[in-house]
Amino acid sequence: MASIALETARPRRHGIPVARIILFILLGLFALVYLLPFFIMVITSLKSLDEIRAGNLVALPEVVTFQPWIDAWGKACIGLTCEGIHGYFWNSVKMAVPAVAIATLVGAFNSYVMTKWRFRGADIVFALILFGCFIPFQIVLVPMAQILGLLGLASSTSGLVMVHVIYGLCFSTLYFRNFYMAFPDELVKAAMIDGAGFFRIFFKILLPNSLPIIVVTVIWLFTNIWNDFLFGASFTGGGSQPMTVALNNLVNSSTGVKEYNVHMAAAIIAALPTLAVYVFAGRYFVRGLMAGAVKG
Amino acid sequence: MVSVPFTAPSVRQKSARYRLQEWLPRLVLAPTFLITVIFVYGFMVWTGYLSLSASKMLPSYEYVGLEQYTRLWASPRWYVAIKNLAIFAVLYIGISTVLGLLLAILLDQKIRAEGVLRTIYLYPMAISFIVTGTAWKWILNPGLGLEKLMHDWGWTSFSFDWLVNPDMAIYTIVIAGVWQSSGFVMAMFLAGLRGVDSEIIKAASIDGVTLPTIYWRIIIPIMRPVFLTAFVILSHLAIKSFDLVVALTGGGPGYSTELPATFMYSSTFSRNQVGVGAASAVIMLMTVAAIMVPYLYSEIRGGRRNG
Numbered sequence: 001m002a003s004i005a006l007e008t009a010r011p012r013r014h015g016i017p018v019a020r021i022i023l024f025i026l027l028g029l030f031a032l033v034y035l036l037p038f039f040i041m042v043i044t045s046l047k048s049l050d051e052i053r054a055g056n057l058v059a060l061p062e063v064v065t066f067q068p069w070i071d072a073w074g075k076a077c078i079g080l081t082c083e084g085i086h087g088y089f090w091n092s093v094k095m096a097v098p099a100v101a102i103a104t105l106v107g108a109f110n111s112y113v114m115t116k117w118r119f120r121g122a123d124i125v126f127a128l129i130l131f132g133c134f135i136p137f138q139i140v141l142v143p144m145a146q147i148l149g150l151l152g153l154a155s156s157t158s159g160l161v162m163v164h165v166i167y168g169l170c171f172s173t174l175y176f177r178n179f180y181m182a183f184p185d186e187l188v189k190a191a192m193i194d195g196a197g198f199f200r201i202f203f204k205i206l207l208p209n210s211l212p213i214i215v216v217t218v219i220w221l222f223t224n225i226w227n228d229f230l231f232g233a234s235f236t237g238g239g240s241q242p243m244t245v246a247l248n249n250l251v252n253s254s255t256g257v258k259e260y261n262v263h264m265a266a267a268i269i270a271a272l273p274t275l276a277v278y279v280f281a282g283r284y285f286v287r288g289l290m291a292g293a294v295k296g
Numbered sequence: 297m298v299s300v301p302f303t304a305p306s307v308r309q310k311s312a313r314y315r316l317q318e319w320l321p322r323l324v325l326a327p328t329f330l331i332t333v334i335f336v337y338g339f340m341v342w343t344g345y346l347s348l349s350a351s352k353m354l355p356s357y358e359y360v361g362l363e364q365y366t367r368l369w370a371s372p373r374w375y376v377a378i379k380n381l382a383i384f385a386v387l388y389i390g391i392s393t394v395l396g397l398l399l400a401i402l403l404d405q406k407i408r409a410e411g412v413l414r415t416i417y418l419y420p421m422a423i424s425f426i427v428t429g430t431a432w433k434w435i436l437n438p439g440l441g442l443e444k445l446m447h448d449w450g451w452t453s454f455s456f457d458w459l460v461n462p463d464m465a466i467y468t469i470v471i472a473g474v475w476q477s478s479g480f481v482m483a484m485f486l487a488g489l490r491g492v493d494s495e496i497i498k499a500a501s502i503d504g505v506t507l508p509t510i511y512w513r514i515i516i517p518i519m520r521p522v523f524l525t526a527f528v529i530l531s532h533l534a535i536k537s538f539d540l541v542v543a544l545t546g547g548g549p550g551y552s553t554e555l556p557a558t559f560m561y562s563s564t565f566s567r568n569q570v571g572v573g574a575a576s577a578v579i580m581l582m583t584v585a586a587i588m589v590p591y592l593y594s595e596i597r598g599g600r601r602n603g
Binding site: 023024026027030031033034035037038040041044052053056057058106109110113114117119123125126127128129130131132134135136137138139140141142143144146166167169170173198223226227229230233234244247248251252260263264267268270271274275277278279282285286 | 320321322324325327328329331332333335336337338339340342343346355399402403405407409413415416417418419420421422423424425426427428430431432433434435440441442444445448475479483532535536538539542543546556557560561564565570573574576577578580581584585588589592596
């Protein structure tokens with residue numbers, strides 16, 4: 001922890017208060033700017049349409065109504081069906097949970113092999129997998145659509161799970177690899193000498209000690225997969241769409257009155273799962289971002 | 297693939313069980329390796345071939361050479377997409393970096409509420425771009441949003457029509473993008489600042505160097521690697537930007553906010569030009585590769601040197 005401020009400020013103590021006040025004002029203003037859009041979403045979702053038209057962006061609702069939330073969940077029209085977003089919300093859950101679980105487990109296993117059972121060419125294999133994390137997915141859209149069609153998985157949640165596992169694997173492999181690189185080889189060797197086998201070492205020694213990186217990987221994958229739009233929009237239609245695609249269809253449908261309050265309620269519902277993860281496990285979320293950005 | 301040395305104590309005379317353990321690692325890695333070869337590199341080749349084919353509404357495999365690329369670069373829509381990407385990338389990367397650095401420096405002054413403020417600055421990163429786009433579309437809506445607010449507050453001549461103004465709409469995407477990503481840049485710089493040796497700073501301040509000078513002359517130069525990482529990550533995000541445009545402007549008005557990613561998507565799925573779409577995807581891939589490959593190479597090399 002650097003303690004720059006205190007140490008440098010000490011010789012000039014008389015100048016501190018004014019500088020500190022400006023500092024706090026600046027930080028507070030920025031916090032307001034970052035919070036404002038979410039605040040506006042929340043208050044808009046609690047107003048009636050009439051009140052929205054009569055009032056303005058930041059006016060608090062005079063009469064708080066939860067009707068927009070109820071409508072968004074169960075009645076709003078997406079495409080031709082008017083059953084709200086709840087079905088799409090569950091589509092996203094059914095897509096994200098298995099995809100995250102599979103990609104995490106396979107990534108952990110891959111990394112175990114790459115770091116503790118090194119073989120010639122392991123680095124090249126890793127480099128090949130790693131680059132896959134960063135390709136623009138536009139390059140795979142058409143072939144993937146064709147393959148999903150061939151496999152009979154077009155427009156299905158299982159198809160999306162497969163796609164997300166495939167393109168999530170490289171990140172989980174990357175995260176676990178960096179973590180297992182730092183895991184002491186001596187423990188693994190000692191276990192080998194004691195006669196523990198390939199699987200035993202992984203399940204009894206590495207995996208129980210991997211909780212921090214499991215949390216980071218799960219958060220990263222969950223956020224990315226839940227928030228994905230490109231794959232969802234490209235490979236699904238109608239009732240199998242994930243939440244993000246349904247939200248976009250709801251907001252950008254050109255028919256009927258624009259129910260801004262319902263749109264905002266739906267948008268908040270779409271954001272809630274990842275926001276909850278962020279608020280409760282923010283520390284790990286940041287670490288995940290860092291791990292994705294800076295490799296070792 | 298024969299007689300590969302393991303770090304495990306491989307004992308030659310051991311039986312089938314040991315032999316199995318020698319092969320297991322590669323067997324375990326094989327599915328992922330195959331998946332990567334097929335679904336990443338195979339698909340690149342596939343799309344690459346499509347970009348050389350006569351594909352229109354559906355993929356076809358009739359070879360036509362560079363015809364689709366000629367068509368792509370003759371398309372005014374693609375020029376708009378490239379121009380927008382240039383504007384968006386420069387502003388998005390530039391503003392996010394400056395803002396992120398500023399926030400990190402402000403937060404690094406021993407603030408008691410640092411944890412709370414950090415959470416506030418970073419939360420947009422957890423939200424989908426579709427949600428962000430929906431929110432900003434509402435805020436920037438000329439009829440009911442910011443403009444109405446200013447009118448209500450008495451500034452009746454205030455006009456803010458960027459969202460529906462073809463010349464300005466791309467800047468609304470910059471605003472929403474910066475709002476979403478600058479907190480992430482802040483987190484990176486904050487981690488970088490925490491890594492700076494406080495002895496250097498102490499020494500400088502004893503010599504009477506002022507705080508701004510210390511930051512400008514000493515700390516920021518030390519953090520050059522963080523700048524590089526931020527640049528790489530942000531440019532990668534910029535090139536891939538798709539959701540935000542779809543949610544905020546839908547590429548419009550007209551096609552004034554088209555980006556390469558939305559161009560590829562609309563060519564392929566709604567304008568029956570799969571070949572042109574593939575050509576644009578190949579160009580996107582090459583742009584990303586030009587930035588990522590040297591970066592990843594140096595990161596892997598650097599990691600090996602340190603480890």
